[in-house]
Amino acid sequence: MSFQNPRIKPIYPLYQLNPEVFRIGAQLGITTEFEDPEKQYWELAKILDGRHIDEVVKEMQTLFPSLTEEDVIGGIELLDSEGVLEEALPEQETQDRYIANVNYFSRFTNTQGNRFDIQRKMNDTRILLLGLGGGGSNILTLLAGLGPKKITIVDYDRVEAGNLGRQFLYRESDIGRLKTEVAEEALSQMNSNIIIESHNKKIVTVEDVLLFTNDVDVVICAIDEPPFIIQRIVNQAIVRAGLPCVFGASQVSRGRVYTVIPRETGCFDCLNLNFSKNDPKFIEQFVGFREINFDPPSIAYGPGIFQLTSGIVDELVRLVTNYAAPRSLGTQYEINYEDGSSFRHPSWPRFPKECPTCGEGNVDDWEIFQYYEGGK
Ligand SMILES: [Zn+2]
Incomplete structure (x- = not known):
């Protein structure tokens, strides 16, 4: 586990197609669709807004008391493997003239990568x-x-x-x-x-x-x-x-x-x-x-x-x-x-x-x- 404050990448929309199916992303080729009749992933995705992982676990266990911490983390890892998550890195978010480049680079990173590093290499x-x-x-x-x-x-x-x-x-x-x-x-x-x-x-x-x-x-x-x-x-x-x-x-x-x-x-x-x-x-x-x-x-x-x-x-x-x-x-x-x-x-x-x-x-x-x- 490498994430502390994982969130759904803000460059992707998160939306339901119907009560059992939701999607992350809307661009052809990089849209991920989830069949999720129990709505666990839907709720998890909504909670993943950059808050700390401990809070995410707590929140999910309140909604779904049968879930263990491992279950929740496993769910986050699955979303991460789909390339839809990143670390929130709040201290850097105030940057700057290159922020739109950084957002573009976020398409190509996951929670282990750092989209700001890509821009910094250019700098x-x-x-x-x-x-x-x-x-x-x-x-x-x-x-x-x-x-x-x-x-x-x-x-x-x-x-x-x-x-x-x-x-x-x-x-x-x-x-x-x-x-x-x-x-x-x-x-x-x-x-x-x-x-x-x-x-x-x-x-x-x-x-x-x-x-x-x-x-x-x-x-x-x-x-x-x-x-x-x-x-x-x-x-x-x-x-x-x-x-x-x-x-x-x-x-x-x-x-x-x-x-x-x-x-x-x-x-x-x-x-x-x-x-x-x-x-x-x-x-x-x-x-x-x-x-x-x-x-x-x-x-x-x-x-x-x-x-x-x-x-x-x-x-x-x-x-x-x-x-x-x-x-x-x-x-x-x-x-x-x-x-x-x-x-x-x-x-x-x-x-x-x-x-x-x-x-x-x-x-x-x-x-x-x-x-x-x-x-x-
Ligand atoms: Zn040569």
Whole structure:
């Protein structure tokens, strides 16, 4: 028994369907139904409002004199195993700006977990955010609400009118200003608890990234130019720094999220190896694509980008807090803006012997790498 002041999670309604059946919860997939003709569980559920366990036992024995203390505790344990209970933790309830996050996290804990700890882990986390464009600027807005300890932001661009359709961190009056400067100002107004460090710099080499990886727990890569090449550079840097990284990129009407934990999951170069081994057209496609020097116009649509950036930030929270399992470890999690669906690509393994970046492999043994530029 780990509970002292168990209660039905306030996020779930408790209601009767008829005198013999009641439910806790109303959302499809997380509603629990109890057949309870003797009404013992119904009464117990009503009493479980955060009062002390001794009072609960006493109250139940008054209503049902034949019940032993073990019976009552067994009933509470059964409800707990259904995931509908939490500890009341009254001293913390007065918190604060993050309380709605905490309530969301309560969905994923029981009386042994502590929903406040999940939020506290976020509050202790230091994040390096690369890029403040369509992805990064909205990611920063979402991060403001999660309140990490520190965010280091890196970008080199200035705000343009064409950004305003999807980069909601910026105002018309910011046009022409450095994105890092505007972002720092905006973030400090959204959440003054967060330490902000901003760097106006274009990331071109692995060393550029490594300038910013000290005092960081996790990285978000929201730069996508030049495609593939920049992901490879950032991947090499985070492997060297030993930092997990959530990568996100948007295509026409789909976005992808994938996460690398150095030396645990396959890295971006392991993905290159995996394609080299398994897709006979991979190199032809890569080279063909590279040779046209494809420079598409911006096709970022705010509602689409929001789906992707939400996926990226939620993945970061999963990675940091483990409130739920990450969805993109060693796999690409793809979000389709057109039909609202999402799916995971086949996962790719880590190649500790063959990968030149996270393993002992040699870069010259793999044809694909000669077609990349920079960060070789
Ligand atoms: Zn690797």
